Amino acid sequence: MDKKKIAEWLAQGSVAVPKLLLNHYKYLGLSEGEFVLLLHMHSFIEDGVLFPTPAELAEKMTAAPSECMEMLRRLLQKGFIVIEEHTDEKGIRSEKYSLQPLWEKLVQYLYTEWAKEERQDQQEEEESLYTMFEQEFGRPLSPFECETLSMWIDQDGHSPQIIKAALREAVLSGKLNFRYIDRILFEWKKNGIRTIEQAQHYGKKFRKHQQSARSTKTAPSEYKQTIPFFNWLES
Known part of the structure; x- marks a missing residue:
């Protein structure tokens, strides 16, 4: 075989097909024929043929010029x-033809799907939050308690993960009630606590101070002056 001919074939290059388009073109409403035609248009444009005719496209496909x-x-x-x-x-x-609308539609579709997944994950997280509260309290939540949970998420902007962390803090402190958990969340928000790691560090730091204060029998008034606003774990 002529090596020169092989080199000429290889020199023609290749067309990169975005895997995202390959995996999702049917969800965009494209048929197989339209998808292949778009790929050939992409190839023509990369080769400098900016306005390929139906006849030129048909030469690359099994479709007739009228179908193209x-x-x-x-x-x-x-x-x-x-x-x-x-x-x-x-x-x-x-x-010239532009495929920019195709890429924009693909991005919009992927973003919409991502948003759906985010909403579904959020819903599942909230459902598991209610389940966790009922397990810790050992009973179904009252309508008022369910409303409080919703307010923490919707009005106060607490994530389900942070609310779960506050519940764990209440369990560790032996003060399992909504008012106490609300105080924890209030203190965390005031002090800029937004992640589980920050909440854990904040809780450990306070408990360390609390144990030290009890061991030295620090007076309540003196303790409050030393660690202001940490009364969310006080009895």
Whole structure:
């Protein structure tokens, strides 16, 4: 085999097909024929042919020129491609296809799917939060307690993870009630506690001070002056 010919074949390069498009084109509403036609358009554009004709596209496909023309019409109608005016270096104006709308639709679809997953994860997290509270309290939550949980999330902006951490702090302190947990959340928010790691560090630091204060029998008034606003774990 002629090595020169092989080199010429390899020199033609390759067309990179985004895996995201390959995996999701059917969810965008593209048929297999439209998908392949778009790939050939992408290849033509990369080779400098900015406005391939239906006949040129048909030469690369099993579809007839009339079928390619119909697919182009649908793609334009559905907003997957647009025709733009192009001016070359010599100032000659011509038309060209742009696949920018296709990429924008793909990004929008992926973002929408991501948002759905986020909402679903949030819903599952909130459901597990209610379950965790009922397990710790050993009973179903009252309507008022359920409303309080919702307010912590919706109005106060606490994440389910932080609320769970506050519940664990209440369990460790032996003060399992909603008023006490609300005080913990209030102190955390006031002190900028936003993550589980910060909450754990804050709780450990306080308990260390609390144990030290009890061992030295520090007076309540003196203790409050030493560690202000840490009364969310006080009896």
